[in-house]
Amino acid sequence: MFTYPLGGWTLVFERAYRIIRDDTAAVVIDEERTALVLLSLTETGNLCIERTYYAMICEIDAAQRTVTFRTTEEIG
Numbered sequence: 872m873f874t875y876p877l878g879g880w881t882l883v884f885e886r887a888y889r890i891i892r893d894d895t896a897a898v899v900i901d902e903e904r905t906a907l908v909l910l911s912l913t914e915t916g917n918l919c920i921e922r923t924y925y926a927m928i929c930e931i932d933a934a935q936r937t938v939t940f941r942t943t944e945e946i947g
Contacts, residue, residue: 878912883939899940908940 873887877897888907889900899908909921918938920929930939 877910877918879916879936880912880918881935881937882910883937885941 873884875882875884875890877892882897882899884899891898891900894912896909896911898906899910901907906924908923908927911919911921913919920938923929923940926943928941928943930941931937932939
């Protein structure tokens, strides 16, 4: 698993991806240069998942401030 800190949150992915970010936003990019996830931090420090580009399941653990992203073949 690949983990990446963003603000007070930890992002968890199945494998390592390239992440381009500034102080309030991040884009997760795969090896084919496809954007997988667009995230931002709100003014209060909450995480906003703005868009996922593959069929993804996002498991949010608010107590641990962790978001786990998993790709899936199912769209639904």
